[in-house]
Structures are given as C-alpha cells and as structure tokens.
Amino acid sequence: MRAARYYGRNDIRIDDLPEPEVGPGQVGIEVAWCGICGTDLHEYLEGPIFCPTPETPHPISGETAPVTLGHEFSGTVYAVGEGVDDLEVGRHVVVEPYIIHDDVDTGPESTDYHLSPDMGFIGLSGRGGGLGEKIAVQRRWVHPIADSVPLDQAALIEPLSVGYHAVQRSGAKAGDVALVGGAGPIGLLTSAVLKALGVTVVVSELSPLRRQKALEAGVADHALDPRETDVVAAVRELTGGRGADVAFECTSVQVVLDTLMEALRPTGVLVVVSIWGHRSEFDMFTLVMKEIDVRGTIAYVNSHPATIELVESGKIDLAPFITGRIGLEGLVEEGFDTLIHRNETAVKILVSPSGRGL
Numbered sequence: 577m578r579a580a581r582y583y584g585r586n587d588i589r590i591d592d593l594p595e596p597e598v599g600p601g602q603v604g605i606e607v608a609w610c611g612i613c614g615t616d617l618h619e620y621l622e623g624p625i626f627c628p629t630p631e632t633p634h635p636i637s638g639e640t641a642p643v644t645l646g647h648e649f650s651g652t653v654y655a656v657g658e659g660v661d662d663l664e665v666g667r668h669v670v671v672e673p674y675i676i677h678d679d680v681d682t683g684p685e686s687t688d689y690h691l692s693p694d695m696g697f698i699g700l701s702g703r704g705g706g707l708g709e710k711i712a713v714q715r716r717w718v719h720p721i722a723d724s725v726p727l728d729q730a731a732l733i734e735p736l737s738v739g740y741h742a743v744q745r746s747g748a749k750a751g752d753v754a755l756v757g758g759a760g761p762i763g764l765l766t767s768a769v770l771k772a773l774g775v776t777v778v779v780s781e782l783s784p785l786r787r788q789k790a791l792e793a794g795v796a797d798h799a800l801d802p803r804e805t806d807v808v809a810a811v812r813e814l815t816g817g818r819g820a821d822v823a824f825e826c827t828s829v830q831v832v833l834d835t836l837m838e839a840l841r842p843t844g845v846l847v848v849v850s851i852w853g854h855r856s857e858f859d860m861f862t863l864v865m866k867e868i869d870v871r872g873t874i875a876y877v878n879s880h881p882a883t884i885e886l887v888e889s890g891k892i893d894l895a896p897f898i899t900g901r902i903g904l905e906g907l908v909e910e911g912f913d914t915l916i917h918r919n920e921t922a923v924k925i926l927v928s929p930s931g932r933g934l
C-alpha cells in the first residue's frame with residue numbers, strides 16, 4: 577500500500593509499504609479521507625516537533641523517522657483483531673489519534689489522559705497514519721459513526737473535537753457572547769461548536785475569504801475585519817457596554833491576544849487554543865483589574881462521543897469547511913503548497929490515500 581512518510585524537515589516521500597497487521601485488540605481501517613493539519617505543515621517547515629528523528633525513538637511507539645503522517649481521518653473497518661467483538665467489518669469510523677502509555681487510565685471518566693507523560697499522536701509519532709491506505713488502531717481509539725455522516729465530512733471530526741474541548745474549557749453557555757480571534761480551521765470549527773450551543777459568535781479575521789466562510793457556514797453572527805473595525809468597540813456595542821463573556825485565541829499573534837483581553841467583560845474567560853512557539857507579552861494589569869481567567873487547551877479528552885453526536889444530529893454541518901480534495905501524489909506540491917503560500921484561499925484540504933474518493 578502507499579503512504580506519505582515524514583523523513584525530516586522538507587522531506588516527505590510517498591512510499592510503498594506492507595499492509596499493517598491487525599493484531600489482537602486492534603481494528604483494521606481502510607482510510608477514506610485524511611485532512612492536512614497545520615501541525616503537519618509545522619513538521620514539514622520547522623520540525624521535527626511531535627515526529628521522532630531518525631536517532632531518537634518516540635518513548636511510547638518506539639518508532640524513529642520515517643513515520644507515516646495524517647491524524648485527521650475517517651474510514652471503513654476491513655478487519656477486526658482477536659477480542660474485538662463490538663465493531664463489524666464495513667462500519668464507518670473515525671480515530672482519536674492518541675499514543676498513550678498502557679498504564680494511564682483512559683476510561684470514560686478520565687479528564688486528563690491527554691496530559692499524560694510522553695503523549696504522542698498516531699500520524700505524527702508512529703503507529704501508522706491517515707495518509708496511508710490502511711492502518712491498524714487499538715479499539716480504544718476507534719469511534720464508530722452513523723452511515724448518515726459522509727466520510728469526507730467525518731475526517732473533520734478530529735479538528736472539531738479540538739474546538740469542542742476548547743469550548744468546554746471556556747464554560748460558555750447558551751446566551752453568552754463569544755469573541756473568536758482568527759478564523760482558520762480551528763477558529764471556524766470552535767465557532768461551529770459555540771453556535772451549536774446557542775452562543776452568539778463574533779469572529780475577528782483579516783482574510784475576506786475566511787470572514788465570508790464564517791458567515792456563509794453560519795458559524796459566526798458577525799465577522800469583523802480588525803483593520804477596518806474597532807473590534808473592542810463593536811463587541812461593547814453588541815453587549816450593552818459589558819464585553820464578551822468568553823474569548824478564544826486561535827492565531828498566536830500578540831495583537832489578537834491584546835484585543836481579546838480588552839474585549840472581555842470583567843470575570844470573562846480567555847481560552848488560548850493556538851500553540852504559541854514564542855513567548856507573549858501578557859497584559860497582566862488587565863487580567864488583575866478585570867479578574868479574567870486565562871485557560872489553556874490542548875487537543876481533546878473523551879470529547880469524541882459528544883462531538884460525533886453534534887455532527888450526527890445535524891447541529892453542525894462540516895461540508896462548508898472542505899475546500900479541496902487531492903490524491904497522495906499531490907500532497908506536497910498541491911496540498912502543502914496551497915496551505916503554506918495561499919493559506920487564506922483554503923480551509924481544509926482532504927487527501928484520498930487510495931485515490932478512490934476522487
């Protein structure tokens with residue numbers, strides 16, 4: 577089978593690999609669609625970050641580079657390993673792509689397995705990836721989805737779970753007003769979860785295309801251009817002078833962080849969703865004087881069942897966020913190139929590893 581493998585910075589190759597063996601407790605999945613994520617681009621341009629090097633194996637997977645990429649994927653079960661009796665061949669599934677030590681409690685009550693030592697991701701840290709035609713995954717991380725959800729849209733359930741967890745961290749509830757800084761894929765999907773909960777969503781975004789996407793997809797009530805509109809004043813006007821109840825930082829840009837802090841109401845909550853590769857200059861004075869709560873959020877934890885329910889029930893439509901479909905051979909020249917150089921023209925580009933979806 578064919579798979580896109582990461583060898584190191586600026587070095588991704590399409591390789592011919594043996595099909596994975598479906599061991600006891602595992603599920604064999606034929607990948608339908610896999611999204612390209614900002615994390616994949618960071619590995620390509622600046623990595624290895626989550627990916628192992630050729631010399632240093634990942635502490636849990638034990639694998640070194642090259643590793644198969646792709647962690648946002650959907651597919652169909654083609655085989656089940658010994659002991660798996662609750663998933664049948666033909667079932668549509670998505671994967672929660674964690675690599676976690678065996679002694680960590682990953683049960684349904686756990687709220688912190690994603691923060692356990694050495695945590696890694698399938699599709700970055702080993703154990704195959706969604707940019708290969710087939711993959712074998714431990715049953716724990718495989719989530720069945722209804723046939724009514726198209727498999728292309730299902731590939732966006734993984735990044736939608738990131739938005740779901742971010743919204744959970746914020747404590748936002750129906751009737752609140754949220755300000756989302758940045759309408760890239762994660763900002764848009766976070767907005768989708770907020771809207772589904774009955775929150776009024778204001779998005780601040782430079783790209784006209786992304787603002788338009790936020791409004792067309794119905795995930796934002798207002799999409800502001802911060803070069804033209806005073807975002808803080810606009811949020812005050814919308815909230816009777818009070819300020820936003822919650823804010824989501826999805827850019828890792830200083831001026832966005834400053835705007836969100838200013839636009840929040842006293843005792844508001846700021847959730848930092850983007851992964852900051854540099855230190856920020858944080859406005860501690862505003863934090864103190866408004867008693868603002870600042871919370872981090874990373875990935876998801878037991879978020880997939882509720883996220884899948886939002887999609888299956890039709891409360892969230894993921895179709896508008898798919899802006900491109902390519903085969904494996906177009907991964908770097910077409911997919912990565914668009915997202916690196918013409919990022920504002922795309923939201924989510926999906927890859928069909930077998931080419932059958934195209």
Ligand SMILES: [Zn+2]
Nearest residue numbers: 613614615648
């Ligand atoms: Zn991702």
